[in-house]
Each structure stands twice: as structure tokens, then as C-alpha cells.
Amino acid sequence: MKKRDVIIISVFLAVAIIGLIAVKLFAPVGNISYADIYVDSSLYKSVPLNNDAVITIDQGDGKINYVEVKDGSIFMADSSCADHLCVTQGKMNPQNYESRPMRNWIICLPNLVTVELRIE
Amino acid sequence: MNQKSKITTQKLTRLALLASASVVLGYIEGLICALMPLPPGIKLGLANTVVLYSIYTLGIACSIMLIILKVVLTGFMSGNLAAAFLYSMGGAVLSLIAMLLVKNLSRDQVSIVGVSVVGAVFHNVGQILVASLLLQTPGLMFYVFVLMISAVITGTLTGLAGKQVIRTLHIPEDNRHKKSKPSLPQEGSKQ
Incomplete structure (x- = not known):
């Protein structure tokens, strides 16, 4: 490692920390009572967090996602995608979203399905 | 410079070996990452050691072909040639451009570790850019900062690994273009 390597590493770490603090x-702050589900960047459905439900998003070409609302939390219960990163993103609710790495988002990139807690 | 000279059979063979090594490393990495529930996008970047090796020993042209081969082959293996394909292509291309720029502009002031860290960070930047474009949610860009911290750590590790790989498998400049000397068995044993 050379001096410039250390500088590069420090700069990236500083940018990351400042960025996280800025985020x-x-x-935005506000009340959260709905989650918006987007498919291919257009709004598919808004779901209230106080009603338990399972929303099936079948895009007709083998892409299926199951979004579940349970006890005030919303999460991806299952997905047809290969990596299942959307399922491992876990439960999201108005209490925990600020400490989640993805904050108020659950994203299934292969299927282009996005769940966003609506802050209003 | 040597780097821009035409592609010899030896280079081509080595490129093919590296492409398969990077695909296999990517696959193994997927298996490792499946064991722990990491936030999306956080990866070890094992295949980056192969790209580093290629940048330092085969030059620009071969490195470009290597990442294209890697992304296309991985795409075929996972059966996903749509979103995930664009996403990894975005990461790989931006990462390679950044690494080549840093390596060639820094005139030996930055070692392979620094180049690797820059590559890792820009891999994530590229992926997030493509993801934001695909999902049309620019708000997603905040996630770059989360990934940047993991990229600095994994980039340092793969950089140190790449350093060792090049030290062990490097074939001196002179042998490279004139006589195709031994060294191929060594590469085979790396696999």
C-alpha cells in the first residue's frame, strides 16, 4: 500500500460517512400509513399497513412477487427471482425503517418491483 | 506500449482462462453470500481479482473483452438477461473505466490496492445508477453511501489478493510477446 492508496480509502470513507449523515x-419526516407498490416504475397498488393482506403481483411472464402486510409491517414474502435479495431485505415498518440499510424501500430488481413506505 | 499491441494466441488463451475463472469465482461468491443475509448489493467482489490481474498483465483491450465475457456468461448462467444483466454490465463497465483511469493516470503513485478500491466503489456506483434508471427512482442513489463503506473494505481485500495473484503468476514482459514460455501450467493450477 502506498500513501495515495490510504488517501483514496480515506476520501471514500469520508464521503460515505458524510453522505450517510446527510441522508x-x-x-423527509411525516406520518406513514400506506406503502406504495410499483411495478416497472408505475404505481401498482397502495396498501394500508393496518390491514393484514397478501398482495400477489403476477406480471404474466413468470415474474411473480408476493408482498405481505402483517402486524403493521410489510415485507416480500416470496418472489420468482433468482437471488431472493428482496426476501432477505426483511420486514419494514414505520418504526424500523430509519435503521434499515435500504430505509423505506424494498426492491426486487430482477422483477422491477418496488415497495416504498409513503412518508406524508 | 505493449498493452495496446495486437492480441496474441497466448493472450487469447489466457483471456479465456481468466473469463472462466471470473465466472466460477462469481458463482462461488454467490454461494458464500447466500449463507448470510447481507443487504442487497454487498458483495465480496472475488472476480475483481481476475479483472485486476488482467489490467496489470494483459492490458486494456483484453480487460474490456474479459468483463464483457464475464457479464454475458454470468447472464446466461443465471438465465436472466434483462434487468440483472444491465445492472451488472453497468457496474462492470464503470468499474473498469475507473480502474484504468486511476492506474494509467497515477503513474505508479497508486498501487493495485488503491486501484482495486476505486474499482469496487465504482462497481457499486454503476450498479446503483443502472438500478435507479431502471426503476426510475433517483431517490435510490442514497444507497451508494451504504455500499461505499462495504466497497472500501472488500476492495482493499481483493486488491491485496490481486497483488499476491500477480506476484505468483506474473510472467515477465520479455517472455510475453517473443517466446511463449512455460507459465501456462501455472495458470492451470490456479484453477
């Missing part, structure tokens, strides 16, 4: 500071 926290400038994050």
Missing part, C-alpha cells in the same frame, strides 16, 4: 438529516 439522515435531510430525510
